[in-house]
Amino acid sequence: MTFDVQVEVSLRPGISDPEGATIERALPALGFDGVSDVRVGKSIRFSIDADDRSTAESSVQSICEKFLSNPVIEDVSIVVSGQAEASDGSDS
């Protein structure tokens, strides 16, 4: 079965975020006030083939820890959503 995955990689609280700080500093000059606490992270979406949802979730967890994030400075949030298509023998 194929599952849709969304991974959000964000800097941990306390880690300096220069990109977010630059956005926050620029917005008032463009006429947008009242914006604070800007944090910029990465959003990674993909599809993964797995036998069931829990296998998919543990694979994604492992991919995130080993490859997509730096656990020292980054947090990861993972959403595995319903199967995108059946690939276990059914034709439709």
Add this chain to the structure above:
Amino acid sequence: MTFDVQVEVSLRPGISDPEGATIERALPALGFDGVSDVRVGKSIRFSIDADDRSTAESSVQSICEKFLSNPVIEDVSIVVSGQAEASDGSDS
């Protein structure tokens, strides 16, 4: 009132995504198979002060169009969630 905002900026379908392609090519060599359609975007979170939710949503829409994304090649999805804290006169 203060609202929490999450903005996801992703490349439009059909726009080449070299970062996603590199991840997809690297994963099998690391022992992770079955991953496809990798797309990398940005996730931007911030707080915004506004009188009500619809004002907040229209401000965020405008910030995204003018500043955070390039509408020619990028799509934006916006989530404005419940107020983070009261700032309209109540003390708590």
